[in-house]
Every structure is written in C-alpha cells, then in structure tokens.
Amino acid sequence: MKTVDIVERIEGEAKLNLTWKDKKVSDASIDFLNFRGFEYILENKPILDALVYTPRICGICGQAHLLATVNAIENLYKNSGNELQITNKAKILRELGLIIEIIDSHIKWFYMFIMPDVIAISKKQYEGYTPLKGEKWLGAQKGASEIIKALAIYAGQWPHTSYMIPGGVMSDPTLLDIVTCENYIDQTIKYFEKDIAGISIENYLSLNSFEELTLLSSSLRDFVDISFETKLEQVGKAHNRHLVLSDMIDVKPGLYNKKISNNIDLAKIKESEEYTFNINKKDNKKAHTWSKSVQYNKHFYEVGPLSRAVINEREFITTLHNKYDDSTFTRVMSRVDEIAHLLIYSKKLIKQIDISEDSYIKPKIDLKSLENITATSSVEACRGSLVHTLSVNKGLITKYDVITPTVWNLGPKNNIELGVAQKAIIGSKSLNESKIILRSFDVCSVCTTH
C-alpha cells in the first residue's frame, strides 16, 4: 500500500510518500515541490548584492545565510592573498546575531511545529499547546518576539537584516544598545527557566544523567512524559552519523561515525542531483524533488543541534544519545538543550564587546580587481551546517552554490545509501509517528530547495 501525505506546519510544505508493508513503513520519499532558483538569480549580479539576496532564502535562518555570504566574500580576499582584518567587536556582533536567531528559531519550532503534533498522539490532554489559543503556544510567540528584539536593536530589523559587510558590520551600537540587548537575553533566560525547563538554568546545565530527566518540569517535562508514553525514544533512528562543519556558536567542527574525529576537510563535500529536478535538464525520469543531496566523504551525515551536542560531548545530551542513539526523542531534546547553552554563551560574548573598537575596517583592495577566484564558507545555522561557495570574476558573481542544513538531512537517497530522514522514517508504525519523525529534523522546504 502506498500513501501520499502533505506535511504542513513546517516552513513551506513537504509531500511525504510512504510505502507500507505489514503495517510498517517499508519505503519513504520526501518531495519538496517549490523552487525559486536563487543560484541562477545570483549569477552575474554584483558581488555585494549577494548580501541582500541570500538572507531571503529563508525567513528563519537569514542571519546564517548573511554570515555565510560575508565569510565567503572575506575568504575570496583571503584566497587572493589579501586577508581582511576584522575587529573582535564586529566578530562578536555577527556571532551574536546568529545565536539570537537560533534561539528564536528553537523556541518557535518546539512550541509551534513539534508540540502540536506530539500532544495529538498522547492519551492525555495538553491544552496549553493548542496553536493560536493555548497559553504555552502564545507564551512561545511572545518569548520568540522578545529575544529577536535583542538583534533588531543593533541590526535594524528581523527577518532579513543585512548589517554585516566584508570588513565588519555597519552598525555601531552604543553602550545602552548593548545593555538593552543583554536585557532581552536575560528575559529569555527567565522564560527558559519558567516555561521551558521549569528549573533554573544553572540546574538545567548541570543535568548529566538519564535519571535526572525527572528533575525537569514545565514544557520540557511534558515532552519527556509524552515521549516515553509514545516511545519516541525508540523511533526516528537514521545513520547515527553526525557532522559539524564550522567553529562558531561555541562548537568545534568534527564528525561522529561511531567515534569522534575533528579533522574536517570541506573538499570532501559532494552534491548530487540524481533525483533532483533541474531547470535546464527536463528529462530526468528519476527526479521527484527540488532538493539535491549531499555527502561528506561518500556518506550521508546528519547535521544540527544533536550533531553539535554529540561532537562537542555535551554531557546531558551525550548520555541520552548513548542510551537512545539518534532517536526522535534525542533530536528534540538536543534542540531545546541548545537554547540553554546559547543563552549562557551569548552573555559571555556580550561581556567581551569593547565598544571603543571599530565596527568596520575598509578592505584595502577593490573586489572588482579579483579575477576568477572561488571561496567557500560554512556557518552553523539553527538546523545545522550551512555551506556557501562563491566564484567571482571582475566584480560579478559567476557561480553561487548553497548547501543548506536541510539538504544534508532531508535530501533524497543515492544508489548506495538511504537519505538521513528517509532512513529515520522507514520502520515507523503510523502516519502520525512518521510525521513527527520528519518534523524532528526541523523541516524547511524553502531552505531545502532555495
């Protein structure tokens, strides 16, 4: 038997095709059927225009795209032997922007995208999570609106700000701006303590064993209870291979494939279009989605908060991962766990800002003078590692390639291996469960296809 379902309440829409055998999913494919063509649009545009284009790939992770573009352009300078000098202040303001966006996204994802489905499979009633009405849902909407103001203060707006430029940032926040920004972060810490974890952030960060799950209360406790009631710790297992490509937001790059290694070589990344529609090749019979697929060293890897926690050996998540592998339960817990780490880390970063430093140092050479150069950058976005590769000639973009985290997680299979989310879904016993497994990757169709 085959079923075709539409998954909404993600960013955009995905089509989930399942084949059933003995009441279990025996095959799955995930189609993304919306395409805009950013890579084509960017060709022949002036290089710096990319700074306003790429953030519009996604209304959720625009900061990550902006930073990836800035880094790629700065790497162009570097590759031509003209490395730019960036002040610490500018670096911090950029990283802080990225972090605030991730926190915002995780809060919203947990309450608006995951919990409404999770409560539906429980036998108990959890009315607080009902979209548009439940007090927890509304609380999350407010919580997310508050934290994002920390960024708007010095970036001008969100989504789609473009305050970063090669050489630094455009804005020059005052001490008052910085204090206001920190205030919003403190507010969010309170929100985390009261609504999300139900315990103080210090206590939360000291959790390090499976037994201590019982210390949680509030929303995270609700999630844990429902997970064990419905066995989310046993489903959603993919290859259990993990990858982190960049070294921002307090993580180091590395990969996990039974054990951790910290040697990463971006040249080992390879994209494929075997199952992907192509605007110029209309005769590919196998094509069923606009998403490409991507491998590292010939294997599919998962990216995202779980991967970051595992590779950086964060104690609490590592214990859960040791016990339950890359299950749906572990995946959701890692996302929420990252909120706490990033809140504390962002406070640390703010303390290091020296407002007397320059925001921007002008590059000594003109971008237009660079001929036939290519550069790559990677950034940790809310959903995982993001890669931009940019080739330019005499001031114009000749090629722009974007590999979003969702391509790592949700891209189609190849003839050797199943795709990450595809593998996770196969074996599932119900449609609702399959959808929750899919959601646990934080699906974004607009990112995946761009």
Added chain:
Amino acid sequence: MAYDSQEMVKKVFNQNSARVDTNKGEEFYNNLFEKTKARLSKLRKQPALKDIDIIDIVESEGVNRRDFMKWASATTATLMLPPMFTPLVAEAAELMNRLPVIWIELQDCAGNSEALLRSSTPTVDDLIFDVLSLEFHETIMAAAGHQADAQLEDAVEHFKGKYLLFVEGAIPTAMNGQYGTIGASGETFQEHLMRLSKDAAAVVAVGSCATFGGIPAAAPNPTGAVGVMDLVKGKPVINIPACPANPANMVGVVLHYVLTGQVPELDSLLRPKFAFGYRIHDNCERRAHFDAGEYVEEWGDEGAKNNWCLYKMGCKGPMTFNNCSIIRYNDGANWPIGVGRGCIGCSEPDFWDKYAYERPMADAHIKAPTGGVEKTVDEFGLGLLTATTIGIGVHAIASAVVGKRSVNNGESEEA
C-alpha cells in the same frame, strides 16, 4: 537636460514631503464616521467567529484600558483618520473576530509570516492571534495534512464572499506552473490562488514577492514569477509590499476593512496610502544631515559614528515609499537606517534589479526618479543646495534633535 537644473534637484530631494495628502475634509469624515458607526453596530450583532473578548485578553496581558486606547489612537493616526475615529478603531479591534481571514503561502521564504509572528506591540499580537479569526494559515494552524486541506475547503465554503485572502509569496508561471505545487492533488500555485481568490471579499498581497514578484522575479526570473495583481482580476487587490512586510500595516488593512467594509484608499501600485503615502526620506531621522550635506562616506567613519546621512552609501530612502521610518520594525525596536545601514528600497517594484543595495547611488551614476540624465550626487551639486536651505521641512529640523534612538518605548513616534 533642463531637468538636471538645480531646481529639479531641489524638488526631488528637498521637497518637504512627497506624502500623499489623504485629508478629505470635514464633511467626508463626518459622513464616514456615521457610516462606520452603523457598520460596527451591524457587525456587533453578527455572531463572533471566535468567542474571545479583546479587552479580557488585553487585561490578562497586564495592559490596561488606557494603554489600549493609546494604541487605538496611534493606529487611528497610522490609518490617516482624524482623532475622532479613535473610539471606533478601538471598537473595530474588538470586532475583528467577525472577519474571517485565510492566509496562503506560495513562492516565499515565510519571512512575512515570521514578521507577523514577531509582532507584539501591546495588544497587536493579541489582536492577530486571539481575536482575528485566522481560519487557515498553513504554518501556524493546528491542523496539518488532509485535515488541513479539509479545513481550508470548509472555510472557503462557509465564508464565501466574506473572507480576506492574504497571500505571501510570488506565483511561478513558467513550465505550466510546475515550479510550485501545493496539496495532495499537486495543484499549481497559480491554480490555488485563482481558486481561493474567486470567493474572497478582497485579496491582500503581503510582502514584495506577492505584490511585485520580488526575489523570485529578479533577473533572469528563472521560474517566471509574478505578483498577485498580475493574475487576480475583477477583485479588490491590496498590496502591502516590503521585505518583509510590516505587521503593523497588515493589521492596519484588516482594521480598516472592519471599520469601513472597504479596502483603504490605494495608490497606483495598489498600496494603501495610509502606509505608503510617506517617503522614507521625508521622515528619516538623518534627514537634517542630508539637508546639511553631511554624509557617511565610508562604513565606520566619523560620519557613521555621528549618524549622518547614508545617501552616499547607497540609501534608497529618497525613492522609496513606506512608513517604516515612522513605525519601524519588531515592535518599533529599530529600523535599518536607525542602525546605520541604508534603505534598500524593498517596497518598490523590481527593487532587486533596480536598486538592490551595494550600488551606492552616490558614485553609481543614477537617474533621479523624476527623470533626467544619469549623474552622481556630487555632480548634482547637493553641496550647493545646502547653502540655500530651501525646502527643509520643520520635521527635518526636529529630526536633528532626535538623533540616534537608543532605547525604545515600544510606541510609534506618532503616538
């Protein structure tokens, strides 16, 4: 050539305001007032689609009646209505639960929905989420899958001819629309839009993608993307461009509709005049520096530190109509020019190809919007103009003292 004269330059850049004058005189407003009152009392008699009372919600959020009225008066001003309408605006807010709204996402980045989710100016989020009867919104509603499809069909059927259809995202028309399909049946975005707009009272295009095709329509427009008004005919279409569109303007359109049962007055690009009758440049806090010829010449220079005008860094404020210099973003937290980056003209048609951003108008040989030969700012001789101080509006002088806003109290400046 004659247009390049100093007179022309003065006119384009220094005229007091290009703001559209929507004042229609006392008689008009008295008339409208009576009509609105009648409409509101009729609405009140209709059953609420949601049994939620705005005042309860407002109070449970710790906002008192006075703050609510303050919000209403600011919103009245935003809608360019005289102050006597304030109590009616407040009442309309309470009656928003009589108006069904369906929100669909096409070729988009979800940024406009995100912006909406991030709006929480005292009570505005409550208005939207608790009171507004959002019958369908793919990203945030409770239902998903087939259940969601059914919910959409129900809403269309039940509120035939009554609902407002909000559209986010462009519509790809190349390759028979195969660049964007939706739902289990694989309906194209275009078919989807046409079907749902047929029974709508009016269609509201939110964001520059839905209004003018936006980013997907940027050259070479690989998917043949167009905006809503290119396809939907014989039906009121309201455009709320900008990238993302400002939630305050989305709420404004809904309120206006509740108040009057009509779409607000629109400009030639179908943008509500209450929001797009302002030129960024005319209400910009840096305008005095423009008039004084004080420009940022390089990011991070002394001018940047002193919040001088960003024109030479590529600011498109002089050719962009929008009210973000007044209402700002993220509940008034700030706006691009407030943090020292120029306006990119995101509410203007084709801004991607025409303006984008790193094309400083100052040395990029541009054409002034009123025509004439391409010149640079310096060639236009703005320096000269500053000596004359002709045409500097009072607001420009006022904005000199406002300077950089460091902390925001969450209210619009018009409040």
